[in-house]
Every structure is written in C-alpha cells, then in structure tokens.
Amino acid sequence: MHELREALKECGEVVERFRRGPRRLGEQNTKMSLINPVLEALGWNVRDPDEVSHEYRRNSTDNPVDYALLFPPTPKLLIEAKGLGEKLNDPRWANQTIAYATSAGVEWVALTDGLEWRIYNAHAPVPIEQKLLASVRIDDPEDAVKILILLSKDNIRANRIGRLAKALFVDRQVQAELTSIFNDVEPPAELVALLNQRLPRLTVDEIRTSLTRAHARFDFPALADRRVPLSNAAGSPPSRPSAVPPEAERSGSATTGRATRPTVTSQERRIKVTDMIAAGRLQPGAKLSGAYLDVTHHGELLADGRIQYNGRAYSSLSAAGRAVKLEALGPKALDSTISTDGLGFWHTTDALSGDTVSVKEIRRRIARDSTSRGPADA
Structure with a gap:
C-alpha cells in the first residue's frame, strides 16, 4: 500500500509538470512514466514477459493490446494505454479492448491515460456501456489507492476483484429496482399489501397515499469503501478475505428523507x-x-x-x-x-x-x- 501511494504521488508530479508545460506526453512516454510505475507498485514485474506481456497478441494476426498481465500462460487483465490527456470517453477504446478480452476469455480490462484509470468487467452480463466497474484519477490519491489495489498481483491471483465485482453487480441491480419501486407514481400493489398486513389499523388508501409522499434512498457501499484484504509484506498469514466491512454492510440500509435527514423548511x-x-x-x-x-x-x-x-x-x-x-x-x-x-x-x-x-x-x-x-x- 505504501509503495502504491508513493508511486501515485510521483506520477501525479509528472502529470502536473506536463499539464503546465507546452509538451505533450505521448503514449509510449505515458507507459514508461505513468503506467509502468503503478504496475510495479502493484507487484507486477514489467520486465518479465511471462508476467507482463507488452503489445500482447492472442493470435499473430490480431491487433496488439498494450499490456496483458499473466499468470502463465493465461492473461488475467488487459490494459489499453493512451497518451496523457487523450479522451477516454471515446467508446471505441473500451469497446475494442472489451471485445478482444471477451474473445480471449479475459475477464478484466483497464483503460488508462496514466491520469485516469477505468476498470471494466468484460464478462458482466450487461450492455457494454454498463460494464464499467470503477473509474478513478490519480489526483484523487485516497480513492485511487483503494481502487487500483484491486489490480495488484495478489488480488488478481486470489480473484478478490471478482468477488467484490459480483457483490457490487448485485447491489446495483437491487438498488435500481428498489429506487424504481419507491419512486413510482403508483406504489406497487405488493408493497401496499405487505404494509397493510403489518399496519392493520391503517386503510389501504392511507398506506398508498403515504407511499406517494415518501422519498426513499437506498445507500450501498461504493467499491472504494469495500474492504479488500491485502497480502502481508512481512510474511505473516493473510487475513481472512472479507468482501464488505461491517461498517459498509451497515451503510447498505434503506433510509427515508423523514427518518434520517433534516426537514427542509x-x-x-x-x-x-x-x-x-x-x-x-x-x-x-x-x-x-x-x-x-x-x-x-x-x-x-x-x-x-x-x-x-x-x-x-x-x-x-x-x-x-x-x-x-x-x-x-x-x-x-x-x-x-x-x-x-x-x-x-x-x-x-x-x-x-x-x-x-x-x-x-x-x-x-x-x-x-x-x-x-x-x-x-x-
């Protein structure tokens, strides 16, 4: 963790220097100055082609991907690099790499210009625009550490990112459905019936009318707030993996405006x-x-x-x-x-x-x- 913080700090200084100056940091220099140091801090040996394959091709006729991080002979993460400041919003970059990863059986994809990192789950059963797992910038160092540590060699090997991503995928679907249920103009009949059973002194109309006045919010822990167990550099046994810390589990509760927020005058x-x-x-x-x-x-x-x-x-x-x-x-x-x-x-x-x-x-x-x-x- 300390090595990653230091690497991000040094990379941030490079970014600021080129932001102020007239020169542009092209793709190759971005790799050397901003991406390789982060990968090394995450435990990957960028000089070992059996561990980090540069200009990776699954087949000789394929277009290359900038990085493939491997547990030989299998690639586990593909990284597409762009020069500092290039627009990562261009859907071509993510679409091409995700499509390549899908055909190669690789689950994880990262797209980066050295300043911003975007992590995608190529295997997520959702449209391609919803495969984005997380996005973070190194000038937000606290969140950057929490997100990029998911790409460490130890965490990729243990598939901790996969466990967190699965929980997050479920939470997103549940959150969207709960929000839709509680924000519909007409409350669902099943919800009204359930509350009618629990509140026998109220009429169905009273419950339905009350629900139309409610504004519910469902807060689930963000990816950066979910605990990822780290390997112990001193060699002591690692802690038992835990996808979500107790405090994050508690934050995944339903709240209503009247219950937790001050009344708006x-x-x-x-x-x-x-x-x-x-x-x-x-x-x-x-x-x-x-x-x-x-x-x-x-x-x-x-x-x-x-x-x-x-x-x-x-x-x-x-x-x-x-x-x-x-x-x-x-x-x-x-x-x-x-x-x-x-x-x-x-x-x-x-x-x-x-x-x-x-x-x-x-x-x-x-x-x-x-x-x-x-x-x-x-």
Whole structure:
C-alpha cells in the first residue's frame, strides 16, 4: 500500500509538470512514466514477459493490446494505454479492448491515460456501456489507492476483484429496482399489501397515499469503501478475505428523507443557486462532484447558476444530475431511475467555511444563518 501511494504521488508530479508545460506526453512516454510505475507498485514485474506481456497478441494476426498481465500462460487483465490527456470517453477504446478480452476469455480490462484509470468487467452480463466497474484519477490519491489495489498481483491471483465485482453487480441491480419501486407514481400493489398486513389499523388508501409522499434512498457501499484484504509484506498469514466491512454492510440500509435527514423548511426551498452565489457561499467556476455507480462525475458552476457538465450547460443541478445517470444507464433508463435531487447529488466547497459538502447543506446553512440573525440584523 505504501509503495502504491508513493508511486501515485510521483506520477501525479509528472502529470502536473506536463499539464503546465507546452509538451505533450505521448503514449509510449505515458507507459514508461505513468503506467509502468503503478504496475510495479502493484507487484507486477514489467520486465518479465511471462508476467507482463507488452503489445500482447492472442493470435499473430490480431491487433496488439498494450499490456496483458499473466499468470502463465493465461492473461488475467488487459490494459489499453493512451497518451496523457487523450479522451477516454471515446467508446471505441473500451469497446475494442472489451471485445478482444471477451474473445480471449479475459475477464478484466483497464483503460488508462496514466491520469485516469477505468476498470471494466468484460464478462458482466450487461450492455457494454454498463460494464464499467470503477473509474478513478490519480489526483484523487485516497480513492485511487483503494481502487487500483484491486489490480495488484495478489488480488488478481486470489480473484478478490471478482468477488467484490459480483457483490457490487448485485447491489446495483437491487438498488435500481428498489429506487424504481419507491419512486413510482403508483406504489406497487405488493408493497401496499405487505404494509397493510403489518399496519392493520391503517386503510389501504392511507398506506398508498403515504407511499406517494415518501422519498426513499437506498445507500450501498461504493467499491472504494469495500474492504479488500491485502497480502502481508512481512510474511505473516493473510487475513481472512472479507468482501464488505461491517461498517459498509451497515451503510447498505434503506433510509427515508423523514427518518434520517433534516426537514427542509419553506425558507430553504425559496433559496436558489443564484441566491447562494449572491450570499458568497458558492463561487462561479466552483468545481462540483457527484458519485453515481461508483464513478465520480465532475461539473462546474456557471455565474448564472447553470451547471456545466460534459461540455453542456444545464439549467439546474437536478438536470445535470439526471444527465449523469442517463449517461451511465443509457437512453432506455426509466425516468424514475434517473430522476435526481440535484442539491443532494452535487457536492462542492462552501466558500465561507472551506469544507466540501452537498449544495443542499450549503442551502441549509444559509437559511440557518438568516434565521439566527433575525429580521433586525438582515
């Protein structure tokens, strides 16, 4: 773990140097300066062709893949490298490598420009755009360590990444279905009937009407928060593998807005994004981040209160959050699934306190401060 942290720190310094300078770091130099050091820190010997095959071809007529990490003679992970700053969003790169991995019987694929790493499960029984397991940038070192450690030689050998991915795949499906059930305009009859059995003093109509008022959220642990047992460098026996830590298991519970979150007052509801900018709590140009399906997405606050995301300006935080989910799930996603509370989804820096919180929390602080001052101080 320490070696990986140090390698990411050094790679981050290289990235910053080339960001500031006029020169571009091409693919070959990206491999040497940014990718090889990470692989070495993960326990792979990049100088041993029986362990790390460069320009790997399954057949002599195939186009090569930049790296194949092997437990001879079987490749376990394919890595497609791009030059620093190349757009990984181009679907060609992932599609080609995933298709090649599928034909070669390789489950795991990584796509990287040295700054961002994207990990795919080529065998996941979902459309190709949903095979992304995780995405992380090395300038977010804490999450980068947690995600990239999954690609260590020991973890690939023990298939710990496979166990975590299976649990995550199940959780994503359950989460999407639960969210759809509880956010439908008309509550499912089975749910109403179940609650009617448990709450005999309430009528079916009362239960149904109550469910239409509820806004439920189901939180499952993100991939970066799931424990991956690491090998012990000192040689003592490794700990027993555990896919999910107790604290992460506890976080996979259903919560409702009324049960766990402060009541949103009418005063808060009147506060708009432009009001938060005027109050000095939000700064035009502020970076926004929101996590969905274990991928952190980034946006920018514009001076007029709109949100810039993925090259497009959206009229509201919720519209930008919806765009994130639509991009992740595809055009066939249900409206109830991609509906988003943008104030809670997007996080940014409170310009007054300096901490990073949800925009909803910043709105709450403005309302609280206004109340504490009172009319005479306003």
